[in-house]
Amino acid sequence: MAETIQLEVMRYSPEHDAVPSFQRFEVPYRKDWVVLDALNYIKDKLDGSLSYRWSCRMGICGSCGMMVNGEPKLTCATFLSHYAPDAVRVEPLRYFPVVRDLVIEMTDFMIKLQKVKPWIIRKDEKSIVDREYLQTPQQLDAYKQFSMCINCMLCYAACPVYGLDPLFTGPAAIALAQRYNIDSRDQGAKERMDILSQHEGIWGCTFVGECTEACPKNVDPAGAIQQYKLTAAKEWFKSLLMPWGAK
Amino acid sequence: MTPHETKGAVQYTPYHPRWYRMRVSTYWWLWKWDYLKFVLRELSSIFVAYFVVITLLQIHSLSRGPEAYARFEERTRNPLMIALNAISLLFVLFHTITWFNLAPRAIVARVGGKRVPDIMIAGSNYVAWLVISAAVAWFILR
Numbered sequence A: 001m002a003e004t005i006q007l008e009v010m011r012y013s014p015e016h017d018a019v020p021s022f023q024r025f026e027v028p029y030r031k032d033w034v035v036l037d038a039l040n041y042i043k044d045k046l047d048g049s050l051s052y053r054w055s056c057r058m059g060i061c062g063s064c065g066m067m068v069n070g071e072p073k074l075t076c077a078t079f080l081s082h083y084a085p086d087a088v089r090v091e092p093l094r095y096f097p098v099v100r101d102l103v104i105e106m107t108d109f110m111i112k113l114q115k116v117k118p119w120i121i122r123k124d125e126k127s128i129v130d131r132e133y134l135q136t137p138q139q140l141d142a143y144k145q146f147s148m149c150i151n152c153m154l155c156y157a158a159c160p161v162y163g164l165d166p167l168f169t170g171p172a173a174i175a176l177a178q179r180y181n182i183d184s185r186d187q188g189a190k191e192r193m194d195i196l197s198q199h200e201g202i203w204g205c206t207f208v209g210e211c212t213e214a215c216p217k218n219v220d221p222a223g224a225i226q227q228y229k230l231t232a233a234k235e236w237f238k239s240l241l242m243p244w245g246a247k
Numbered sequence B: 001m002t003p004h005e006t007k008g009a010v011q012y013t014p015y016h017p018r019w020y021r022m023r024v025s026t027y028w029w030l031w032k033w034d035y036l037k038f039v040l041r042e043l044s045s046i047f048v049a050y051f052v053v054i055t056l057l058q059i060h061s062l063s064r065g066p067e068a069y070a071r072f073e074e075r076t077r078n079p080l081m082i083a084l085n086a087i088s089l090l091f092v093l094f095h096t097i098t099w100f101n102l103a104p105r106a107i108v109a110r111v112g113g114k115r116v117p118d119i120m121i122a123g124s125n126y127v128a129w130l131v132i133s134a135a136v137a138w139f140i141l142r
Helices: A035-046 A107-113 A138-147 A154-158 A160-164 A172-182 A189-196 A210-215 A221-241 B032-065 B066-076 B079-106 B120-142
Strands: A003-010 A022-028 A063-070 A071-074 A086-093 A098-102
Touching: A003 A035, A022 A035, A022 B120, A035 A086, A035 A138, A035 B066, A063 A154, A071 A154, A107 A172, A138 A160, A138 A172, A138 A221, A189 A221, A210 A221, A210 B032, A221 B079, B032 B066, B066 B079, B079 B120
Parallel strands: A003 A086
Antiparallel strands: A003 A022, A063 A071, A063 A086
8 A cells, every 4th residue: 555644734725714723634755745735635536625736736826834743935946855754744834814725814024024115215216228237246136135036935934023013024025125235226215213213113023933944945034034133223323423414 | 886885995805704813822932942042142231231230239349448448349249149240141141142142144245246154253252252352451440
């Protein structure tokens, strides 16, 4: 008989359930299978009603983030062999409202992301024919790490601050704000500072550091937030010493 | 424009299926060792503050002459105070080491276009700690 592995999957139907429950599935165990392969097997062969998000299955789209044995993971990059022969418990991303089964409601993140203006802001927009905004490899290197974020929200599921205070802007949004702040082509740092230096912005972070541990793209959001705190503190100190300085 | 259209704005219907919201347990910090380590690190600040107060009291009694200092020593000699000081020392060491190790994450220094390696930033903190401790020890023990 072929080897199998147990999957405990959280189920929640908004029409029928007051609280979620766990359903056990037995799926074939293959060394090259990731948790997402097992979920796809369930959907195809065992229970078509199972709902979850996925798309690229190669760690680029950021859709398939779930809690695997209590840890936020991209299920397309989490191998069953890591847990076998024990059962694997799959739950929706922590701290987000659950829409159905493993599907979470992410509007909160989308609003926060937009709030920090994660795009290049220019005071003097040049026309395309004028010239490009050139950048040296060193200037690129300054922010490249933070630009690797795929908006998978694993860092939010790892962050107890976000769990306890849903108003907290959160790791990914701040890291992406910082990504544009230190981009040599950007001139919007002041605009972002007003949003990020609020209590719900950077100062909400207590540097638990778990966002960085959870990040599948090595973005280091915790580092980005602390670096931003340092910048904000310096700016505050400067404004204290030179209150007449141009704002 | 139909009657129920709002002028200018796109509005989403507030109706949606009932979401399930998980409550965060009061004991979330017991879920994993890293969370507990974080809470202990935060807690260590209380002991740092305690050390500051006890040091200020010590200096204060020192400034009031040998008798006052002897009274201070007498008070701190009881086993309860020694135990409290020993626990505080452990927490202060934990506080110092964990924060020194985290310093490179917040400080991005560049020399010649290259980022200074983490070990250099954390290391300079440790070196400063050692030098200052040695200076204090020399001052007291000479």
